[in-house]
Amino acid sequence: MARSPVTDSAYQALVQELEHGVHAPGARLPGERDLAERLGVSRVTLRVALTTLEHEGRLERSAQRGWFVPRQVIGEPPSTLQSFTEMARARGLTPTAAVLVQQVRASTLDEADKLRIAPSAPVIQLDRLRGMDGTPVCVDTIAIVLDRAPALADADLTDRSLYDELERRCGVAIHRSAYSVQAAAADERLARLLGVPVGSPVLVGSEVAYTTDSTPILIGVNHYRGDAYRFEADLYRPTSSA
Amino acid sequence: MARSPVTDSAYQALVQELEHGVHAPGARLPGERDLAERLGVSRVTLRVALTTLEHEGRLERSAQRGWFVPRQVIGEPPSTLQSFTEMARARGLTPTAAVLVQQVRASTLDEADKLRIAPSAPVIQLDRLRGMDGTPVCVDTIAIVLDRAPALADADLTDRSLYDELERRCGVAIHRSAYSVQAAAADERLARLLGVPVGSPVLVGSEVAYTTDSTPILIGVNHYRGDAYRFEADLYRPTSSA
DNA sequence: GCATCACTGGACTAACTGGTCTTGAACTCA
DNA sequence: TGAGTTCAAGACCAGTTAGTCCAGTGATGC
Numbered sequence: 001m002a003r004s005p006v007t008d009s010a011y012q013a014l015v016q017e018l019e020h021g022v023h024a025p026g027a028r029l030p031g032e033r034d035l036a037e038r039l040g041v042s043r044v045t046l047r048v049a050l051t052t053l054e055h056e057g058r059l060e061r062s063a064q065r066g067w068f069v070p071r072q073v074i075g076e077p078p079s080t081l082q083s084f085t086e087m088a089r090a091r092g093l094t095p096t097a098a099v100l101v102q103q104v105r106a107s108t109l110d111e112a113d114k115l116r117i118a119p120s121a122p123v124i125q126l127d128r129l130r131g132m133d134g135t136p137v138c139v140d141t142i143a144i145v146l147d148r149a150p151a152l153a154d155a156d157l158t159d160r161s162l163y164d165e166l167e168r169r170c171g172v173a174i175h176r177s178a179y180s181v182q183a184a185a186a187d188e189r190l191a192r193l194l195g196v197p198v199g200s201p202v203l204v205g206s207e208v209a210y211t212t213d214s215t216p217i218l219i220g221v222n223h224y225r226g227d228a229y230r231f232e233a234d235l236y237r238p239t240s241s242a
Numbered sequence: 243m244a245r246s247p248v249t250d251s252a253y254q255a256l257v258q259e260l261e262h263g264v265h266a267p268g269a270r271l272p273g274e275r276d277l278a279e280r281l282g283v284s285r286v287t288l289r290v291a292l293t294t295l296e297h298e299g300r301l302e303r304s305a306q307r308g309w310f311v312p313r314q315v316i317g318e319p320p321s322t323l324q325s326f327t328e329m330a331r332a333r334g335l336t337p338t339a340a341v342l343v344q345q346v347r348a349s350t351l352d353e354a355d356k357l358r359i360a361p362s363a364p365v366i367q368l369d370r371l372r373g374m375d376g377t378p379v380c381v382d383t384i385a386i387v388l389d390r391a392p393a394l395a396d397a398d399l400t401d402r403s404l405y406d407e408l409e410r411r412c413g414v415a416i417h418r419s420a421y422s423v424q425a426a427a428a429d430e431r432l433a434r435l436l437g438v439p440v441g442s443p444v445l446v447g448s449e450v451a452y453t454t455d456s457t458p459i460l461i462g463v464n465h466y467r468g469d470a471y472r473f474e475a476d477l478y479r480p481t482s483s484a
Numbered sequence: 485g486c487a488t489c490a491c492t493g494g495a496c497t498a499a500c501t502g503g504t505c506t507t508g509a510a511c512t513c514a
Numbered sequence: 515t516g517a518g519t520t521c522a523a524g525a526c527c528a529g530t531t532a533g534t535c536c537a538g539t540g541a542t543g544c
Contacts, residue, residue, distance in 0.1 A: 033502095042522040063246070063529070063530090064248065064531090065248060066501060176476060181474075182445065183444055184469075185442070185443045204425075233475040236263065236264045238269075284530060306537070
């Protein structure tokens with residue numbers, strides 16, 4: 001991969017050292033100046049070789065600190081809020097979304113409370129059947145505060161990511177979601193939509209999503225096929241406190 | 243807000259912990275020297291990150307005493323890792339735990355992988371039936387790395403909090419847990435233990451728990467009655483910087 | 485009430501790091 | 515010959531580190 005002969009020899013020498021375990025995983029390499037001298041090349045040349053190794057994932061750079069040998073056990077997946085669409089794409093599947101209901105209606109007392117709006121203030125009701133690669137996986141029931149996302153009232157949300165559209169059309173970015181999940185049995189309607197027997201286990205996720213400034217923007221309930229979805233999160237234990 | 247990469251990573255790590263409620267409001271953070279070591283940065287760098295957080299009002303400094311989390315937090319309680327015992331007590335119920343199985347055995351390949359130990363290295367297998375106020379609620383199946391908690395091999399864990407005993411007897415504090423939940427149907431054994439019909443929905447939680455230094459210490463699978471448990475978490479959406 | 489002592493953040497230094505840029509020597513090739 | 519490329523050498527910069535020393539805090543024991 002290295003271009004010129006000198007660069008290549010430096011590259012090869014480094015590969016040698018790495019493969020022979022001269023540098024332990026996680027360890028810092030000697031400074032560029034030392035390395036360059038030891039390999040008999042200039043720093044510029046050395047850096048080309050190092051950069052190549054970085055692109056190959058065999059080294060990691062950290063500015064003002066040094067070059068590090070990657071640990072073979074890489075970090076744990078952070079607990080992040082992933083939209084259905086992102087989740088599907090991360091798995092290499094095609095997300096779909098069929099709109100079942102999309103209308104503006106008055107909010108219920110409970111919704112108004114959670115969304116911090118006036119009771120019966122208008123919300124967009126959005127029910128969708130979500131699928132991956134054509135297989136129905138989830139039924140979403142969402143209520144969005146109309147005032148905070150007016151452009152969504154009559155947008156076509158078929159096969160689209162709600163989070164994306166929220167950001168693109170309304171400039172609203174979701175930052176945090178209070179999520180709770182529960183196991184339940186599929187009722188008749190749900191069973192029909194998801195294509196499972198009545199009484200099958202489903203994972204019911206309830207969410208209240210907030211923007212960066214902690215304004216609640218939507219509440220949603222997701223009914224996932226029990227065998228098609230797993231909810232993942234990192235939980236931190238508080239330090240012993242009062 | 244932090245400019246340089248290392249400072250920024252320290253800053254982000256601290257924000258993570260704060261948002262996840264690792265440090266309770268009003269609580270003192272670990273000393274700068276400890277924190278710096280845990281985050282893998284120097285004290286000077288750490289202090290830059292801490293100062294940024296102070297300017298943002300997310301931390302308060304007190305010279306010669308330490309760093310404190312401001313009390314005025316208004317938002318919803320963050321999602322924290324709560325042991326079954328803590329959860330029950332928070333609800334004013336009495337937690338119970340009947341030991342079904344407690345033995346040392348060789349780890350499976352999968353377990354060894356997740357726990358970062360040698361395959362067939364010894365683990366403590368611990369199965370318990372958890373209840374609240376006498377009602378069975380959950381069946382726990384846990385594998386603990388024997389080497390990291392030897393005192394637990396023959397401890398009596400009836401009606402006791404595993405997390406507490408881990409800390410008290412082994413000096414091992416759980417700091418983070420990678421949790422995943424899904425819905426399933428109760429098989430015959432589970433149904434009998436939980437006192438529900440076969441096929442009832444159960445919430446299956448799988449956990450890998452880590453200590454402060456990111457060493458995995460145990461993996462556990464919890465089977466909750468679907469109608470008796472709800473899993474709650476706050477999810478954060480990664481800042482759309484990258 | 486007092487002295488002690490471990491620990492805390494505060495402040496500062498010297499050395500080192502990679503990032504960037506400039507200059508010039510050595511070489512290749514039309 | 516002359517243009518273009520490769521590489522070496524060096525200087526400078528801002529970020530980072532390890533270390534030292536200090537003064538204030540708070541718990542302990544007398």
